[in-house]
Each structure stands twice: as structure tokens, then as C-alpha cells.
Amino acid sequence: MQHEALNQWHFVVAAYAIGLGGTVALLAHGWLAMRRAERRRDGTRGK
Template structure:
């Protein structure tokens, strides 16, 4: 009888890849949102100084 054992390391590596990829995507999205908010704040400050 033939028996094939599953290699759990494939799943462990995939879980780490998904976790790290999701973390990197969240950091990138947050960084871009922060930059956009800073630009909006700077525009509001400049508008207030013109008056």
C-alpha cells in the first residue's frame, strides 16, 4: 500500500507570505492615506494665510 505524507511547510510558508503581504499592503495604504491627508492639511493652511 502506498501512503503519501503531506508536507506542512508548504502551508506554513504560504501563511507567512499571506500575512507579510497583507501587512505590507496595509502599511503602503496607510502611508498613502497619510500623505494625502498631509497635503490636504497644507492646502487648508495655505488657504487660511491668504485671507
């Protein structure tokens, strides 16, 4: 009788990939929003 156990490392790697990918996406979104806000601020100051 053949028995295959589940390999948990696939789930661990997927969880880290999702976590790191989400962190990178959140940082990129915040950075782009900050740049847009700075551009709007500079536009109102007449630069």
C-alpha cells in the same frame, strides 16, 4: 501500498506569505493615506 503524507511546510510558507503581504499592504495604505491627509492640510493652510 504507496502512502503520501501531507507536507505542512507548504501551509507554513503560505501563511507567512499571506501575513507578510498583508502587513506590507497595510503599511502602504497607511502611508498613502497619511500623505493625502498632509496634502489636504497644506492646501487649507494656503501653502
